[in-house]
Amino acid sequence: MLFLLSFLWFFRTTKVILFYLYLWQLKEYHIGRFIDHFRTEKGMRLILSPLIFLKLCLIGFVPLKFFSISLIFIYLLESAQAFKNFSQKKLRFPILTKKTVFLILAALILEIVYLYSISSLELPRFSFHILLFDIIIPIITTAIVLFFQPIAALVRWQIIQKAKKKREKFKDLLVIGITGSYGKTSTKEFLTEILSERFRVLKTLEHQNSEVGISQCILNDLNKEHQIFVVEMGAYNKGGIKLLCDIARPKIGILAGINEQHMATFGSQENIIRTKYELIESLSENGLSIFNGSNPYTFRLYLKTKKPKRVYRFRTTTNHIQPDIFAKNIKVEKDFISFRIFTKNEKKVDFKVNLLGAQNVPNLLGAVLVAKELGMSFEEIKKACQKIKPWQSGIKLLKGKNGLNIIDSTYSANPNGVIAHLDYLKIWKGKKIIVMPCLIELGKASKEVHKRIGQKIGKVCNLAIITTKERFKEIKEGTLKSGMLEEKILFLEDSKKIFERIKTYCQPGDVILLESRVPKGVIELLSD
Numbered sequence: 155m156l157f158l159l160s161f162l163w164f165f166r167t168t169k170v171i172l173f174y175l176y177l178w179q180l181k182e183y184h185i186g187r188f189i190d191h192f193r194t195e196k197g198m199r200l201i202l203s204p205l206i207f208l209k210l211c212l213i214g215f216v217p218l219k220f221f222s223i224s225l226i227f228i229y230l231l232e233s234a235q236a237f238k239n240f241s242q243k244k245l246r247f248p249i250l251t252k253k254t255v256f257l258i259l260a261a262l263i264l265e266i267v268y269l270y271s272i273s274s275l276e277l278p279r280f281s282f283h284i285l286l287f288d289i290i291i292p293i294i295t296t297a298i299v300l301f302f303q304p305i306a307a308l309v310r311w312q313i314i315q316k317a318k319k320k321r322e323k324f325k326d327l328l329v330i331g332i333t334g335s336y337g338k339t340s341t342k343e344f345l346t347e348i349l350s351e352r353f354r355v356l357k358t359l360e361h362q363n364s365e366v367g368i369s370q371c372i373l374n375d376l377n378k379e380h381q382i383f384v385v386e387m388g389a390y391n392k393g394g395i396k397l398l399c400d401i402a403r404p405k406i407g408i409l410a411g412i413n414e415q416h417m418a419t420f421g422s423q424e425n426i427i428r429t430k431y432e433l434i435e436s437l438s439e440n441g442l443s444i445f446n447g448s449n450p451y452t453f454r455l456y457l458k459t460k461k462p463k464r465v466y467r468f469r470t471t472t473n474h475i476q477p478d479i480f481a482k483n484i485k486v487e488k489d490f491i492s493f494r495i496f497t498k499n500e501k502k503v504d505f506k507v508n509l510l511g512a513q514n515v516p517n518l519l520g521a522v523l524v525a526k527e528l529g530m531s532f533e534e535i536k537k538a539c540q541k542i543k544p545w546q547s548g549i550k551l552l553k554g555k556n557g558l559n560i561i562d563s564t565y566s567a568n569p570n571g572v573i574a575h576l577d578y579l580k581i582w583k584g585k586k587i588i589v590m591p592c593l594i595e596l597g598k599a600s601k602e603v604h605k606r607i608g609q610k611i612g613k614v615c616n617l618a619i620i621t622t623k624e625r626f627k628e629i630k631e632g633t634l635k636s637g638m639l640e641e642k643i644l645f646l647e648d649s650k651k652i653f654e655r656i657k658t659y660c661q662p663g664d665v666i667l668l669e670s671r672v673p674k675g676v677i678e679l680l681s682d
Contacts, residue, residue: 156277159222160269162229163284167291169236171261172247174295179248182364183299183306184390186419190595193418195623201292205232209285218278225281244674253306260298310366317369317401320376327380329404330524333387333395333433335426336568337410337446337517338363342386343546344514344539345408345521349382351538352530356380363388365397372401390419392429399436406527407433408444408520412451415568417597423451431455444523447477448516464527466519479523486512486581489544489551495522495532503532507539510561513574514547549575554680557662562677567593567670569603575667576614582665585616589652589676590669592625601628608632611643617659618643619652621673649675656680 181187191197209228216224239245248254272283287294321327330345332338339360346357358371363386376383387398412430420426434443434455445456447467456465457475464478476498484493492506493515507518518539525535544550548571552560559582563575572590579586588611596603604625611618612633620626626645633643646652653676656666668677 155222155226156273156280159226159229159277159281159284160273162226162233163288164265164269166229166232166236167265167288168262169245170288170291171265171295172245172258174292175254175257175261175299176246176248178295178299179251179254182390183303184419185300187390187595188296190418193624194592194594206289209289212285213282222277222281225285253309257298257302260302261295264294264298313369313373314365314401317372321372321401321403324376324378324380327376327383328406328528329383329385329402330406330408331385331387331399331402331404331433331436332408332410333389333430334408334410334446334452335413335415335430336570337520338386338388339566340514340547341408341410341517341520342384344518344542345524346384347542347546348521348525348530348535348538349384349528351534353381353528354379355382355384357384358386362386363398365394365401368398368401387433389429390416392420392425393432395429395432396436399433404433404437404441406442406444406524407437408524409433409446409452409455410517410520411446411449411570413449413568413570414596414599414603416595417599418595419597421597423599427451427455434459434461437461442527444520446516446520447475447480464523466516466523468515479519479526481515481519484512484515486578488581491515495519497526503536505536505539507542508544509542509547510544510549510551511547511574511578513571513578517547518542552677553682554666555682556657556660558656558660558680559663559665560677560680561665561667563667563669564672564677569593569596569607572607572669573610575669576610579614579665579667583663585660585664586614586667587617587619587656587660587664588615588667588669589619589621589656589672590667591622591671592620592629593670600625604628605632605635608634608643609636612636612638615667616642617656619646619655620644621647621652623647647673649673649679652676653679 177191178188181191192201212221212224268287272280332341342357346355349355356375358368362368362371368385385402385404387395389395409430412427414423417423417426437443439461441461443459443461443463445452445465447453447456447465456463466479467477468481479495479497481493481495490506490508491512491514495503495505522535548565549561549563552562554560592604605628608629609632613636618633620629623645630643634640646655
């Protein structure tokens with residue numbers, strides 16, 4: 155019985171530790187983001203689950219002679235569930251990197267040492283000790299990660315120093331930094347596509363916007379052939395963007411847009427604004443600052459900036475400041491946008507681009523403005539824009555089962571993006587359905603943001619399926635305020651139940667917006 159209990163415990167404990175290491179990796183080993191996860195409904199469910207309550211009841215109420223048998227029964231059920239999840243590809247474990255492999259090995263060694271150290275105990279006491287370990291696994295996994303953080307920090311510092319030294323060798327390299335709460339990735343993609351028409355361009359890859367990611371891009375990919383390096387810059391704390399600028403040394407900086415995203419880690423909106431502005435402050439005196447004038451926060455920063463600067467926006471301003479480039483006559487169709495660009499010194503130019511939704515226009519304007527500053531003609535820019543694909547904006551159109559249209563915006567989510575995608579949804583005929591979780595890491599702004607999103611959903615959609623619970627109340631409140639019927643706003647988290655609800659409700663030609671990290675399997679079930 156001791157062997158069976160040890161085996162089952164080792165199996166299920168390893169599975170749980172792998173999940174928590176996956177979660178740490180997902181949160182980029184940022185303790186603020188990791189802790190904020192446990193403020194969500196799913197996070198609280200991890201530590202306040204009925205299973206944990208049952209195990210605590212074992213300690214307090216089950217007689218010693220039945221304790222081990224009861225624990226074996228629970229671990230058998232957990233192991234069976236783990237095997238089922240594995241067969242259905244639902245198990246979550248970290249992507250294997252040098253760091254995660256090291257942490258996994260450390261955890262496995264700890265498990266083995268712990269088992270060995272208590273193996274001489276009598277079965278009831280042995281069972282009690284492994285159950286205690288089991289209950290505090292979140293704390294143990296966190297301790298493992300934090301214990302090795304100094305080593306990780308040293309490795310990180312070495313990578314950064316190597317990248318800085320290599321970057322110093324490229325004296326003629328033009329670096330363009332892009333930051334903001336939203337719009338960074340699409341601006342990077344559009345700008346890279348346009349500049350590649352004339353220049354040899356390197357860009358940071360997907361999810362490569364941290365200090366280590368940017369450093370690795372420099373070390374692994376930057377070479378003498380590159381003339382321009384387009385760098386997406388993300389941060390979760392003050393000083394984060396400055397650190398990235400010290401590595402990449404940008405000469406041109408683009409502020410794409412600022413909102414409440416990641417307020418939970420920044421603490422306040424002002425901290426977010428100050429951090430994003432670190433990009434502009436890090437530019438040399440002859441550097442060039444580019445601002446999205448359609449966003450109130452970035453426009454405010456444009457007004458205070460004394461260095462060389464440019465601003466782009468949807469239309470001319472009402473406060474007597476003429477943008478360097480702006481767009482009017484915006485027409486949104488299902489699979490393209492068209493608009494007319496105006497500049498201070500150039501004639502008007504018509505554009506038509508294969509992108510979904512008007513939210514792409516500001517990011518494209520920023521890319522066009524930089525390209526013009528670097529001497530590209532509108533003819534070159536228009537030619538390059540024909541190569542832009544919808545996926546480069548983080549949103550794409552898929553054909554679904556039974557003639558349904560699927561708008562896949564599951565790459566990432568922020569408040570402005572959700573509102574913009576709902577605006578795009580309005581051009582579609584037929585029923586409109588949104589499937590989305592509540593947004594995370596919004597801190598004290600979370601309630602109002604979700605009410606605002608709910609109001610927009612109520613104005614646009616015929617059915618809303620919310621897949622997480624923490625701000626469902628606020629979203630529902632907003633939808634009801636906009637006139638949506640209560641039975642049309644649902645909380646569902648199971649992929650199959652979501653699919654069945656959509657299947658019974660929708661007709662061919664209806665459109666479904668999948669926003670942010672919807673439950674696994676939803677896209678597969680809906681896609682043709």
